Amino acid sequence: MKRTRIHGRPFVALLITTFAMNTGAAMGQRDFSKVEIKTTHVAGGVYMLEGSGGNIGVSAGADGLIIVDDQFAPLADKIKAALKKIDKGKLAFVLNTHYHGDHVGGNVAFGRDATIIAHTNVRRRLATEQKLFGRTTPPLPKEGLPVITFDESLAIHFNDEEITALHFPHGHTDGDSVIFFSKSNVIHMADLYFNGMFPFVDLDHGGDVQGVADNVQAVIKLADPNAKIIPGHGPLATVSDMKNYHEMLTDSIDLVTKAMTEGKTLAEIKKGGMPAKWKSWEGGFIPTDKWLETVHRSLSR
Numbered sequence: 001m002k003r004t005r006i007h008g009r010p011f012v013a014l015l016i017t018t019f020a021m022n023t024g025a026a027m028g029q030r031d032f033s034k035v036e037i038k039t040t041h042v043a044g045g046v047y048m049l050e051g052s053g054g055n056i057g058v059s060a061g062a063d064g065l066i067i068v069d070d071q072f073a074p075l076a077d078k079i080k081a082a083l084k085k086i087d088k089g090k091l092a093f094v095l096n097t098h099y100h101g102d103h104v105g106g107n108v109a110f111g112r113d114a115t116i117i118a119h120t121n122v123r124r125r126l127a128t129e130q131k132l133f134g135r136t137t138p139p140l141p142k143e144g145l146p147v148i149t150f151d152e153s154l155a156i157h158f159n160d161e162e163i164t165a166l167h168f169p170h171g172h173t174d175g176d177s178v179i180f181f182s183k184s185n186v187i188h189m190a191d192l193y194f195n196g197m198f199p200f201v202d203l204d205h206g207g208d209v210q211g212v213a214d215n216v217q218a219v220i221k222l223a224d225p226n227a228k229i230i231p232g233h234g235p236l237a238t239v240s241d242m243k244n245y246h247e248m249l250t251d252s253i254d255l256v257t258k259a260m261t262e263g264k265t266l267a268e269i270k271k272g273g274m275p276a277k278w279k280s281w282e283g284g285f286i287p288t289d290k291w292l293e294t295v296h297r298s299l300s301r
């Protein structure tokens with residue numbers, strides 16, 4: 001059944017069609033004072049903001065502003081300042097692509113004035129205590145929780161285009177949404193796509209490496225060949241770039257599957273490493289041995 005839920009506040013004029021870090025730990029361990037927010041015009045009324053954490057998507061126009069994710073809480077004022085430089089209109093909605101703190105840490109700051117929207121599983125996780133990387137994150141206060149939730153898809157008709165959030169199950173987490181900006185021909189992939197680096201897959205919270213590969217392939221099939229792609233992490237991309245990412249995923253799965261069939265241990269798989277063509281990808285958040293361990297663990301379940 002396709003369900004959309006409204007939690008707490010009156011429903012505003014909205015037509016509905018039917019990495020990760022612990023936020024508290026990040027705030028306690030990192031100095032955000034030197035972080036600068038970089039703004040890139042992507043296409044049409046869509047922009048990308050880069051700072052610290054997941055890339056933010058922005059729709060700006062006559063109806064105001066929508067943002068996709070909001071990074072870490074200490075960056076909220078800098079993000080607000082960057083938004084004002086794009087458009088002085090009111091922020092109406094925040095779309096959360098999943099529950100990780102580097103994507104939803106600003107929810108409390110932005111949720112006081114805007115309506116937060118997310119997949120059902122995102123609200124469930126943000127409303128309860130979560131453990132990640134050995135750290136515990138307490139539930140977010142009410143103002144930081146999604147007010148509108150959905151199970152499969154949701155569309156916002158805003159700034160003269162249809163902005164669709166589509167749920168892709170068992171990928172990076174159990175609550176991933178990909179955001180499609182139809183008129184601007186832009187897709188925000190969130191953490192289903194780490195551009196040019198091995199991804200973090202949250203296996204303890206519904207993630208699955210094969211699921212990531214399947215979901216990326218599904219979006220490639222849906223995408224216009226000329227679409228611009230906002231990744232969860234990394235630079236602005238094209239559909240061709242995302243195809244390369246999908247090739248890396250399938251190469252990794254094939255490599256580990258073959259090694260497991262041959263009876264190789266995880267230590268032996270790590271020692272063998274990835275093919276040389278993916279050497280440059282280990283410089284991101286996830287090193288090669290950790291990536292191979294993730295693939296091995298995911299395939300072993």
